[in-house]
Amino acid sequence: MLHKTKHGVRVVDPINDNPGEILDELAESTATHHSDEVFRFSITEKLRTTVQEQVRKHQFSIMSATKRSEYSLVKYKLNQLKYLSELVGQDYIKQI
Known part of the structure; x- marks a missing residue:
């Protein structure tokens, strides 16, 4: 460099x-x-907070859909989480 x-x-x-x-x-x-x-990936604190909030929303949706046996919605939300995880490359998302 x-x-x-x-x-x-x-x-x-x-x-x-x-x-x-x-x-x-x-x-x-x-x-x-x-x-x-x-090159390094960087994320602002505001964006990190936004991503964490989105992860929490997906997590809640997954838990609610599981209780209602709506497994197609669970799969959809898990795919969204996977995409979000790949997009920002944050380990805490993968742990969910």
Whole structure:
């Protein structure tokens, strides 16, 4: 990462920059082979709270649907939880 940014960091202005120049610059650059070392997932506290609230809603829906034997709804809600877990990659969701 240091090697790639030693000549400066590219800041993209979607309004004023020329997309062709940006694409040319990207095409000429070397590929990142270990993206997990360069990019990190981050989540704000507000978004974390929102996700936790959504997880709680799904959890309540699953418990209620189980009591009513609505297993198709249980499956649907579990699939939503799985998707949410994959989307944000948070371990606490997988534990549910």
